[in-house]
Amino acid sequence: MGNNLIEKYYRTERLPHIWCPGCGNGIVLRAIVKAIDNLGVNKDEVCVVSGIGCSSRATGYLDFNTVHTTHGRALAFATGIKFANPDLYVIVITGDGDCAAIGGNHLIHAARRNIDITTVVFNNNIYGMTGGQYSPTTPTGDKGTTAPYGNIDPNFDLCELAKSAGATYVSRSTVYGANMITKQVEEGIKNKGFSFIEAMTICPTYYGRKNRKGDAPDMINQLKEMTINIDAYNKLPQEQRIGKIAIGELYKEPREEYIEKYNRLMNSF
């Protein structure tokens, strides 16, 4: 099954990929491809857009229309592609630094417009490509090469940010449960509007090593331990929620999509 997906959707001549041994990005990428396969969408109608960073290299390996853009701007490029050709399924692959730091403004406004783009953030809590600097999602106190004494910044809750900015589908999952990522990407693509999926992944090479998190299986188990399904999370008393991260479908509230609104305006003349 897995190999079928690779043959069907990957540019196999471009493999092997550049990711480190133990990196979680391959799990997230496969989950996305599986979602596209499950929906039975024609490859020619899919455009995958990415920014800069480890996760954003994913587009190079995929046999869709793929655009590897500049740092932080994937959502802006994707907005242009989708608005110019609304028939395309536009999926954005981005990372925590790409999406929440340099591209934070574009995330807020793409969500506000509710343009029909499905965004998957590969959140590994670190800038991996440049060698392990702290990102907006590095937990406070954790180390990076630019936070040798521990990060003093508060870390972003990206799902809360996306929801507040106007995303109409928001969910979180981890590489411990890849099927959940697939389900969420499917739902995201089906949602006619801006969908935001935070896929928590692992970077054993930089984040893991800097913070003594163990090897890849250890880190994947840590993801399992620190997360709890949203329904169970909501039932927990406040004091027991500390240190737990809710996963699952966090928010879903349809509203009119941006291009539909624009079309309504165009058709009014």
Place this chain on the structure above:
Amino acid sequence: MDGNSKRLMQGNEACVEGAITAGMRFFAGYPITPSTEIAEISAARLPRIGGKFIQMEDEIASISVVIGASLAGKKAMTATSGPGFSLKQEGIGYAIMAEVPCVIVNVQRGGPSTGLPTSPAQGDIMQARWGTHGEHSIIALYPSTVREIFDTTIRAFNLAEKYRTPVILLMDEVIAHMREAVELPNKDEIEIYNRKKPSVSPEEYKPYKVLEGDIVPEMANIGEGYRYHVTGLMHDESGAPTNDNNIAEEQILRIVNKINNNVDDIVDYEEYKLDDAEEVIIAFGATARSAKSTVDILRDKGRKVGLFKPITIWPSPQKQVLELAKKMKRIIVVEMNMGQYLLEVERIAGKYTEVLGYGRVNGELITPMEIAKFVEEG
């Protein structure tokens, strides 16, 4: 819009009309003086003709969205002024590297930084050439009348499509906000160039391979069945990222030379009273308007002065300037900066004739009398 009927038109308005005539069906921008009317008029016009207008959250988003729209098949434009032009350099570099046609209008105002937002300047001549990082070539055009803005905007789109490159349309506050009576050409008099689509099947298609007899690779739009990879990384003919030094050199030289080897096709200029001239003023944009009057003033006094007005600023009209250098006793470059184009003219002409520069950077237009005084006394 059909031509013939004479009407009063603003420079920024002529830019939008020219763009729409050229086939622009996508505009993205961010409000900035003195270019804002271009966004405002696009916002009013485009939804009525099936085009897309979007006001983005910032200048970088605007150029990014324009590149995305062009990749998906639309002729797309953005407009800005100095501070926004600085921000757009990232996207301009991407469009050069990935060879994505688009038009970037820069209505120049006083700088640096926020500078003199409502005053004219010509301080971005070198930024238009070298604003984005890395080795590259660029096309930058600079009209000086309202009718010329219309024509040059069309040309900007044509060149962008023909050479698969971003084209910078320079203006300045004076010509952007100036109103003139213009008579637009009929549609059948206008030449429109559209990007060359793949002549091969998707299986055979190599997105960055130039076929024999062509200047640039054929361009498939996203969604037309030609799935390929677009990246700002160095890439090979298939679009795949590469660190191969030989491929890198080959690709960069190709991207630079597609412009450098076609200067004659790209260069456009106007000559005024040059036939018997012994001295020539070189000026562009609003300054060329003043310089034209200067020529008349000095001619009335018996001085044999002419004007050379480059409309294509980059690549520079090297051949034409060199010819002037060999004929003229003096070349006087007049510009609203401290000698940016002067550097280029000196480079070309300095060995053959005297090259002088006259500039002004206080936000005031250079007047005809002022130039005349400089020519007489300088």
